[in-house]
Amino acid sequence: MKKVIMGTEAAALAAVLARxxxxxxxxxxxxxxxxEELSNYVATGELEAEFLxxxxxxxAMAACVGASATGCRTFTATSSHGLALMHEMLHHAAGGRLxxxxxxxxxxxxxxxxxxxxxxxxxxxxxxxWIQLYCSDVQDVLDxxxxxxxxxxxxxxxxxxxxxxxxxxxxxxxVDIPSQMEVDRYLPAYQPAEKVDPDAPSTYGAVCGADLxxxxxxxxxxxxxxxxxxxxxxxxxxxxxxGRLHPTVEAYMSEDxxxxxxxxxTAGGAALLAAQSLRREGVxxxxxxxxxxxxxxxxxxxxxxxxxxxxxxxxxxxxxGAEGIVAQEIKACLYGRSFAQVHGxxxxxxxxxxxxxxxxxxxxxxxxxxxxxxxxxxxxWVEVIx
Amino acid sequence: xEKCKIESIKQLPVMPLTIEDMTWNKTGTWRxxxxxxxxxxxxxIRGCPIGQPIPQFIQAVLEGDWGTALVRLLEVNPMPGITxxxxxxxxxxxxxxxxxxxxVSIKDLERLTADKGGIPRLTRRAAKGRKIAVCGSGPAxxxxxxxxxxxGYLITILEPSDRLGGFLRDLPEGRLxxxxxxxxxxxxxxxxxxxxxxxxxxxxARKYDLVLLDRTAYPSESPExxxxxxxxSSAGQYLDVENKEGGAGFKVVQVAEAVALGRWASNxxxxxxGTAFTEESQPFTALDKGELKFSRLPDQKTxxxxxxxxxxxxxxxxxxxARCLSCGTCNLCQSCIIACPDxxxxxxxxxxxxxxxxxxxxxxxxxxxxxxxxxxxxxxxx
Numbered sequence: 001m002k003k004v005i006m007g008t009e010a011a012a013l014a015a016v017l018a019r020x021x022x023x024x025x026x027x028x029x030x031x032x033x034x035x036e037e038l039s040n041y042v043a044t045g046e047l048e049a050e051f052l053x054x055x056x057x058x059x060a061m062a063a064c065v066g067a068s069a070t071g072c073r074t075f076t077a078t079s080s081h082g083l084a085l086m087h088e089m090l091h092h093a094a095g096g097r098l099x100x101x102x103x104x105x106x107x108x109x110x111x112x113x114x115x116x117x118x119x120x121x122x123x124x125x126x127x128x129x130w131i132q133l134y135c136s137d138v139q140d141v142l143d144x145x146x147x148x149x150x151x152x153x154x155x156x157x158x159x160x161x162x163x164x165x166x167x168x169x170x171x172x173x174x175v176d177i178p179s180q181m182e183v184d185r186y187l188p189a190y191q192p193a194e195k196v197d198p199d200a201p202s203t204y205g206a207v208c209g210a211d212l213x214x215x216x217x218x219x220x221x222x223x224x225x226x227x228x229x230x231x232x233x234x235x236x237x238x239x240x241x242x243g244r245l246h247p248t249v250e251a252y253m254s255e256d257x258x259x260x261x262x263x264x265x266t267a268g269g270a271a272l273l274a275a276q277s278l279r280r281e282g283v284x285x286x287x288x289x290x291x292x293x294x295x296x297x298x299x300x301x302x303x304x305x306x307x308x309x310x311x312x313x314x315x316x317x318x319x320x321g322a323e324g325i326v327a328q329e330i331k332a333c334l335y336g337r338s339f340a341q342v343h344g345x346x347x348x349x350x351x352x353x354x355x356x357x358x359x360x361x362x363x364x365x366x367x368x369x370x371x372x373x374x375x376x377x378x379x380x381w382v383e384v385i386x
Numbered sequence: 387x388e389k390c391k392i393e394s395i396k397q398l399p400v401m402p403l404t405i406e407d408m409t410w411n412k413t414g415t416w417r418x419x420x421x422x423x424x425x426x427x428x429x430x431i432r433g434c435p436i437g438q439p440i441p442q443f444i445q446a447v448l449e450g451d452w453g454t455a456l457v458r459l460l461e462v463n464p465m466p467g468i469t470x471x472x473x474x475x476x477x478x479x480x481x482x483x484x485x486x487x488x489x490v491s492i493k494d495l496e497r498l499t500a501d502k503g504g505i506p507r508l509t510r511r512a513a514k515g516r517k518i519a520v521c522g523s524g525p526a527x528x529x530x531x532x533x534x535x536x537x538g539y540l541i542t543i544l545e546p547s548d549r550l551g552g553f554l555r556d557l558p559e560g561r562l563x564x565x566x567x568x569x570x571x572x573x574x575x576x577x578x579x580x581x582x583x584x585x586x587x588x589x590x591a592r593k594y595d596l597v598l599l600d601r602t603a604y605p606s607e608s609p610e611x612x613x614x615x616x617x618x619s620s621a622g623q624y625l626d627v628e629n630k631e632g633g634a635g636f637k638v639v640q641v642a643e644a645v646a647l648g649r650w651a652s653n654x655x656x657x658x659x660g661t662a663f664t665e666e667s668q669p670f671t672a673l674d675k676g677e678l679k680f681s682r683l684p685d686q687k688t689x690x691x692x693x694x695x696x697x698x699x700x701x702x703x704x705x706x707x708a709r710c711l712s713c714g715t716c717n718l719c720q721s722c723i724i725a726c727p728d729x730x731x732x733x734x735x736x737x738x739x740x741x742x743x744x745x746x747x748x749x750x751x752x753x754x755x756x757x758x759x760x761x762x763x764x765x766x767x768x
Contacts, residue, residue: 069401097401156400194401201729202403212392216402219395 001177007168010138010175011077011103011161012037014145016047017183018101021072024052024063029115030169031079031105038075057082061089061100068098069204071195073149076100079165080107080121087125090158094129096205097220099152099159099190101145102130106265106316107165108350116351117165119264119317123293123325129220131159131227132294134264136250138173143238143246144291146178146187150234153190155227157220164266164316166351178242186241228297248297250289251304253279257286259310259363264290264326267314267354274359285363290326298333308340312366314359315379316348323378341366345373347382358382409746413728417749419764421722423740426714426760430492433480435646436463440477440492441715447495448707456503459496460577463645464532465525467570468554470497471562473642482713490710498703505573511538516659519544519594521586521617522610524552524603525641526627528574529648531598534655535578542594544586546613552603554641587613589621596655597624602644625658627651716740716761722753 005013011034015023023042027035041047050067054060057078068074078086083104093100108118122132133148135141141163148159163169178186196204208216231248239245252272254260259278261271268289278285288304290297305311311334315324322328327344334340343366348354362382365371374381392398399405430440439458446455459466470493481489517540520531527543528550535541549555550571554562575582589597599618604610618624627647722731722740730747731740740762742753754762 095402194399194403198729201408202405203408204401204403206402206404206408208402212398215392215395216398223400 001179002174003177004172005138005175006033006170006172007135007138007141007163008033008103008105008170009037010142011145011163012041013177014142015075015101016041017142017178017180018073018075018146018149018187019184019189020047020049020075020101022050022052022064022067022074023047023076024054024060024067024074025076026054026057026060026078026082028057028079028082028105030107030165031077031082031103033169034077034103034105038077057085058089061086061093061102064100064102065089065093065096065098068093068100069096069196071190071192073153073190074098074100075102077103077105079105080109080118083121083125084109087128090125090128090130092205093158095220097156099149099156101148101152101159101161103141103145104160104162105165105169106162114350115165117167117265117316118349118351119162119315119325120349122160122162123317123319125160126294126325129157129224130294131155131157131224131292132162133159133292134162134290135164135168136266136268136289136291138168138171138175139244140246141168142175142177143242143244146183147231147234147238147246149187149190150237151227151230153192154234155223155230156193157224157227162265167266176242176244182241186238224295227295228292228299231292231297232300246291247300248290248292249300249304250291252287254286254288254304255307256284257305257308258284259286259312259367260305260308261285261287261312261314261359261363262290262305262326262330263287263314263354264293265316267316267348267359270354270356271314271359273356274363277356277360278363283363283367293326293329296329296333301330301333302337305334305340306338308338310343310363310366311340312343312345312359312363314348314354314362315344315346316354318346318349318379321377327379344379345382346379347373352383412745413748414743414745417744417747418766419749419751420744420767421742421747421749421751421753422763422765422767423716423742423761424763425716428713428715429480429482430477430490430713433476433478435476435642436469436649437646438462438466438477438496439715441710441712441717443499444490444492444495444707444710445712445715445717447499447703448710450704452499452502453504453506455499457506457508459499459503460506460508462649463642464529464574464578464648465500465570465641465645466496467500467566468525468562469642469645470494470500471566472557472640474640482711483709491706495703495706500570505576508536508577510536510579513540514538516540516595517542517593518596518598518655519589519621520598520600521589521621521624522546522552522600522603522614522627523550523582524600525554525644526602526648526651527552527598527600528571529645530600530627530651530655531580531648532574532578533649533652535580537652537656539655541578541580543580543582544589544617545582545584546586546610546617548584550582550584552600552610553605587616589617589624591621591623596659597621598627598651598655599624600627600648602628602647625651625655712759714760716759719758721756721758722762725752725756727752 025035042051064074108114152159235246263271271287275285275287313327315326324344345362443455443458475493477492478489521544523545531541730743734741751764754764
């Protein structure tokens with residue numbers, strides 16, 4: 001069935017189709033519609049789940065941690081400051097090996113106060129141990145949440161599904177909604193190997209000495225690294241069932257490209273159009289959208305950009321005192337593996353639109369070394385007054 | 387504790403949870419304050435001259451268990467059908483609910499319990515082989531006789547007239563019908579197993595270890611009152627139920643007080659005969675209203691029980707009973723069990739109480755904070 005819905009509505013619908021059993025969430029712009037929709041689905045009985053109204057995002061995630069530990073399929077949604085408030089509990093969810101799936105609507109952090117798209121909120125939670133995925137369009141939101149449960153429950157790790165605030169949360173698009181029967185076939189009920197069991201009491205997250213602590217972390221890293229392949233496998237299964245592929249990286253004409261524009265989130269569409277325009281002008285351009293950023297899809301990424309001489313990275317975020325976070329990730333990935341030059345651009349933070357024209361301008365500035373954008377540290381800032 | 391030997395990470399579950407019994411870790415040693423499950427005397431109980439366990443009997447009404455509800459009352463009051471009609475209900479004046487909407491109709495629930503509870507079986511204490519005569523059968527005399535019989539004494543009520551009840555007989559039919567009075571007295575006799583001698587003219591004092599006299603049974607100057615005075619002179623030594631000097635400390639102005647007086651006299655008798663049970667003294671402390679938390683009205687459990695009662699014949703009673711907040715009285719709502727982060731609170735279904743695992747309780751106090759009825763105390767027990 002096809003319907004015109006917003007990204008936030010698609011996320012709620014995906015949670016319903018995944019038959020989540022517990023939802024604990026606190027509303028925040030621009031995620032609110034998801035929470036409203038889920039609350040409504042539970043109230044009308046369309047979703048048989050426990051809906052917990054909590055007093056903060058910290059409690060929302062704490063409730064999800066508890067629920068997930070009892071073996072329930074658990075969903076929550078947040079944004080920006082809410083995500084920041086969850087920080088401690090994000091570690092708890094990942095360290096507890098709990099396959100929670102969470103929507104995060106990417107929004108700028110204040111002050112100054114701003115409600116619009118910015119990736120610093122989720123990227124500053126990179127090291128909490130959550131799998132992080134960035135969606136390109138509304139269909140991607142719905143499909144990715146279904147794939148996410150499959151991957152999360154296999155890896156026993158939580159997944160954060162990121163949606164560009166307003167650009168994706170509030171954009172209505174035509175979405176192909178799979179039937180419940182099809183989804184049930186793809187995503188059976190969660191069967192945890194371990195869960196809280198009153199008949200076999202255990203302490204969860206008990207004190208652990210240095211000997212085992214390091215070993216347990218090492219195993220978590222091993223399991224996290226395996227997620228790139230696990231995602232590809234689950235995405236392939238999904239493509240076989242529903243005819244839509246959601247790979248870890250979405251590359252466009254990158255095989256023979258000299259310059260590849262790398263983005264995360266909704267800017268991927270603009271990057272694709274920019275690459276097409278540049279090709280028409282005679283520039284061998286390609287584009288690449290990173291779906292996963294944790295774990296970093298090292299294999300898919302290096303394979304996709306192996307011929308590139310220039311990599312133009314769009315960062316809708318900034319790590320103060322260093323540079324854009326995605327650019328750092330790419331440099332770390334390519335170090336010793338490629339001689340490509342990485343050009344980091346900080347643009348579209350706090351809601352500025354990313355158009356194909358702006359991206360073409362960035363590519364020109366990267367290749368020529370001249371342009372209107374401001375070079376600062378390792379990054380070039382677009383549309384700023386200095 | 388012997389350290390676990392881990393050869394491979396695969397021996398450990400993916401979730402970071404303990405793989406062996408952790409009860410060796412006696413976290414109770416970390417505790418400073420100790421939770422103490424202790425029922426308090428609710429304001430209504432304190433208001434009641436008889437001290438009836440009001441939250442307890444109402445809880446049984448809520449569960450549709452009229453028999454248990456009546457047993458709770460008969461343990462302290464031999465004639466709830468009479469007090470349930472005549473009492474001016476100081477319990478309701480003290481009801482906490484009064485400050486929220488209106489007091490629970492305790493008196494009506496008491497009357498209903500007496501009317502619906504039948505004749506339950508109460509356990510009497512083992513026979514002591516001591517014989518006591520109770521002269522006069524007003525509510526105080528009946529009450530003294532009843533409690534002493536329940537305590538294992540052989541009781542004979544000596545009544546100068548041909549019927550039991552004393553001044554209760556003279557009440558207008560509209561206030562207390564003779565039918566109800568007969569029924570209440572019949573039950574009192576049946577439950578306690580005491581003997582009756584109506585139309586008695588004297589006391590053969592030698593037959594008894596002690597003689598009690600109920601002067602409150604009849605108005606002074608009545609023929610029955612004069613007959614009782616004859617009993618007094620034929621008995622020689624006797625204990626006056628009213629015992630004006632150093633007595634129960636209150637004047638009998640109504641039936642509930644007469645019942646209370648009878649119970650007090652029964653305790654006095656035991657003291658005199660040296661056969662008192664010390665376990666009677668209740669370790670409860672009185673409840674301070676400040677200890678109660680009513681932010682979560684109405685209580686979840688209450689709603690559930692009310693739902694169950696819906697449509698049944700006792701719906702109105704259950705609806706009224708559901709309004710009782712069970713102040714200071716554990717109604718096994720199990721909030722503490724749900725709230726305890728260390729799973730240290732446990733329900734003892736047989737005893738109907740909450741047991742705390744003090745080997746592992748860290749004394750965090752969440753149970754006490756959560757308890758909506760002020761039952762769980764946090765105490766410093768060195």
